[in-house]
Amino acid sequence: NAGVTQTPKFRILKIGQSMTLQCTQDMNHNYMYWYRQDPGMGLKLIYYSVGAGITDKGEVPNGYNVSRSTTEDFPLRLELAAPSQTSVYFCASSSIQGVYGYTFGSGTRLTVV
Amino acid sequence: TQLLEQSPQFLSIQEGENLTVYCNSSSVFSSLQWYRQEPGEGPVLLVTVVTGGEVKKLKRLTFQFGDARKDSSLHITAAQPGDTGLYLCAGAGNTGKLIFGQGTTLQVKP
Numbered sequence: 001n002a003g004v005t006q007t008p009k010f011r012i013l014k015i016g017q018s019m020t021l022q023c024t025q026d027m028n029h030n031y032m033y034w035y036r037q038d039p040g041m042g043l044k045l046i047y048y049s050v051g052a053g054i055t056d057k058g059e060v061p062n063g064y065n066v067s068r069s070t071t072e073d074f075p076l077r078l079e080l081a082a083p084s085q086t087s088v089y090f091c092a093s094s095s096i097q098g099v100y101g102y103t104f105g106s107g108t109r110l111t112v113v
Numbered sequence: 114t115q116l117l118e119q120s121p122q123f124l125s126i127q128e129g130e131n132l133t134v135y136c137n138s139s140s141v142f143s144s145l146q147w148y149r150q151e152p153g154e155g156p157v158l159l160v161t162v163v164t165g166g167e168v169k170k171l172k173r174l175t176f177q178f179g180d181a182r183k184d185s186s187l188h189i190t191a192a193q194p195g196d197t198g199l200y201l202c203a204g205a206g207n208t209g210k211l212i213f214g215q216g217t218t219l220q221v222k223p
Contacts, residue, residue: 004155033210040122042201042213043156058210090155098205099144099163104155 002026006091006105013081013112021076021108023091031094032074033102034058034066036087043090049074081112115140115206119214127222129191134200134217137184142204145178145185146211150199192221 007022025032030051035043045058049068063085065077078085088109092102118137126132136145144163148156160169162178162185169176175188189196199218203211
């Protein structure tokens with residue numbers, strides 16, 4: 001049972017480039033989330049989804065887009081990368097929204113130069 | 114906006130010492146969770162507390178949820194180098210989504 005799988009593990013982007021961070025889960029969870037983690041700032045919610053075809057913004061959505069065409073996959077798209085998007089990105093999933101905890105992937109470390 | 118304040122932010126102790134990490138808010142949470150994160154990995158759920166006043170133990174770790182469900186603490190007895198990591202508290206807020214504290218970086222020196 002793989003849980004939540006994120007790819008790539010590391011990526012360096014130049015300013016203005018675009019990329020997609022991949023996230024897939026094999027637990028049949030309805031709820032999926034994208035967070036970014038910056039030193040001393042905890043985890044900030046970027047986007048979330050309550051099921052296939054349904055997504056909504058979190059605290060810090062600017063500069064990002066998501067889609068949820070299947071229960072398993074929840075990719076995060078960065079358009080026109082900026083240095084402020086240098087961060088570690090985590091995807092998570094849960095069967096019930098929030099109350100009993102999330103399962104996290106191992107993260108993608110992104111540097112924008 | 115619901116916020117969770119974690120303290121201390123950094124803790125460096127010797128092996129065998131005890132420590133407590135606090136997670137406080139002015140808001141009520143339906144549940145509160147503690148995660149541990151190692152470098153290069155995602156957070157891993159340690160425990161969920163749901164009932165006000167609830168105490169849960171996980172080997173040398175003791176978790177408590179405040180009576181008013183606004184705060185929580187994590188106590189580690191006789192810390193070991195393997196306890197080193199980032200500890201995060203998270204509360205299930207009124208929107209159902211988790212709100213995370215800033216984290217406590219713990220270093221246990223042998």
